[in-house]
Amino acid sequence: MSAAGFDVVIVGGGAAGITVAAQLRRHRTTLSIALVEPSETHAYQPGWTMVGAGVFSMKQTQRRQETLIPPGVTWFRIGADAFEPERNAVILADGRRLTYASLVLCPGLQLDWNRIEGLQDALGANGVCSNYASAHAEYTWRCIQELDGGTALFTQPAMPIKCAGAPQKIMYLASDALRRTGRLDRVDVEFCLSGSVLFGVPFFVPALQRSIDEYGIRVNYGHTLTAVDGPARKAVFSAIGPGGQTREIVRDFDMLHVTPPQGPPDFIRNSPFADAAGWVSVDPETLQHTRFPNVFGLGDAAGTTNAKTAAAVRLQAPVVVRNLLAAVDGRSLTAAYDGYGSCPLTTAYGRVVLAEFGYGGRIMPSFPIDPRVPRFSAWLLKQNILPALYWNWMLKGSELDIRHRERTFEKAA
Template sequence: MDTIQGLEARSGANGSPSGATERAAAVLIVGGGAAGITVAAALRRHRPQLPVTLVEPSGTHAYQPGWTLVGAGVFSLAQTLRREETLIPKGITWIRAAVAAFHPDENQVEFADGRRLAYRHLVVCPGLQLDWDKVEGLRATLGSHGVCSNYSAASAEYTWKCLQEFRGGTALFTQPPMPIKCAGAPQKIMYLAADRWRRHGLPRPAEIEFCLAGDALFGVPFFVPPLQRAVDDYGIGLRYRHTLKAVHGPSRTAHFTLTDAEGRTREVEKRFDLMHVTPPQSAPDFVKASPLANGAGWVEVDPATLRHARYANVFSLGDAAGTSNAKTAAAVRLQAPVVVRNLLAAIDGRPPEASYDGYGSCPLITGYGKVVLAEFTYGGEVTPSFPLDPRKPRRSAWLLKTKLLPFLYWNMMLRGSEFGVKHRARRFAEAHPA
């Protein structure tokens, strides 16, 4: 088996290694999404001479929080996509390859083609995987027969087409068992659809159902009342403990497993005219099968320091990390500075010096121009950034969601800026004195 022991400080134009040296990668980042790019950029800011290698197979970077707005006709898909090479900081080596396995006892990662790369310190942030095939027939029918999903760049535009062409009948919106990324997204598009159909009118009535595997509308009870009011206002039927198992596009039928209060299950068939599906999600298979994983398959880290519980030179953040926070880009924004500081401390032989409080943010869209800005930390502690009742849908939060947050993502977060981080750190320290 070939081993790549180290790489030069720059990559070729196609993202392949331009040459090899006898050194291991000083810092190896697996994953070039929001977490990987942000950490790489921050490392360049804090320690410009530190050799950093980033492994990412895709040539396209997506602003995934924007896909709900693509499905609602507010954004174009092109607005959410950029070439990966334009976002990787100068001086960072990019290996455009897929990781197949981790060998942390040997300080190596293995690529899909069998090559290995050694490292001194590792940052694991490959995101999570969408398990489309766990729903029978879903992959085959997605993007046709009224079956859409904002969780896929390939079908988000089809969601908007479905919303426009819907003439009434039954519209199903699904949510699988947790955890998933952006837990509010399955119902955001539902409220936007209901709002659009109300504003534009339909030839026949719409029966909207939210079929969710859990038994609560949202994981933080503080924010349930405004969501329940939206459900009641739009006349949406809540179908708790419904887990989607199969879809047949041509007949427009969906099969759910319904679990009752006593734990008994039975199959329920529903016909639909439109169905927005949120697929089951899990850690990437190469993470699940690795020594880095916890019992649930996620990277086993200390929830505060984001350092691995058993491998001191390994850190993780983003969707793949085994932490209980909401899996959102907002969480990454607060996790990245913690990882960077603690990683540099580890390189210098110092103990961890930064702590992540579990912050996550979920702008809960309840209609066009209306957003409930949900912000919370570990344990569901509500931590609003503004001196306003965060349960009230506001147009200002809509402008934040549609205008300011995308700008901050592309122009500040991915460039390693730590806007707002020190302020939140001070608030956390004041609320949790040593």
């Protein structure tokens, strides 16, 4: 099949891909850039918690992809399938080949709905919902509104997942909605999570535990959802007992909010760019590929230990752009990403714990106030300011947050 050559090929046009494309255009207008992205719709996924809570409509979180592609960038409206790094080539799903001088990998992560038996069929009816699916996040709000007693289960799979706080955020908002309408006493809310801690950064755990206690939520650690029967309203869990033994537990539910298992996209996992776990193997600071110097990775697909969030992308993109251009020019890579990610934890309507942290769980608050306190100001940030920043600044290539931009830290190209 025919080949086309570009200075930069970007695989994935989500938060990371559009941001990098826009910033590259600003830094060096002469570059020829191709963006490989199969979806016609671009979503502001951080808004999906608010969709499930009835604050936003799904439509408010979506825009047509073509309105976001920066001028001068060539859009290939198809998925990438494979790579030939020795030929600097990306193979598209229709067999076409794109060659590149530099490659940016940011196709996000894969939601593995099929790893839970019966889930695909169950979603969207009988109280089975998920804020992780654009087609079903609005149904979450319907489930919350219609729930009038019984059991509401909220699940969380093994890490890593995108926005690790999202399974809890909707649970607290649902509990608050139930409390405000006098139904919380009639509903047993339970958090069923595969892991053994409420949140990966211990600093924020007491704040979340307070919400758990306040709403009377029961927490079931070591519980992994394995199957769902929608019409029978039964959920099957593999549960780790106190002695470490695993047993199967079948639970009845009236509402089931599922966060699906997540992992690297198959075409990345099966590519020469993958690390042992299947993610794009990059240096955690320069975001340059560990084996191919003309390849960079960022966003959810990157094999870094930061929180997989759009907030992380906001600070990764300028690092990738600077280091990619440095590599092209034969300069050393001086930009370093410090693992910043942010998770605005909605503990109630009008209340957010703004968790901001970097590599190793280092607390990195943007404001000089205790970030563990749920605040209305942080809710306004989540509801009004962050979406506007995303659409109007970040995706347009404005570098809002230059805190971590140029470090004295130096890495050889």
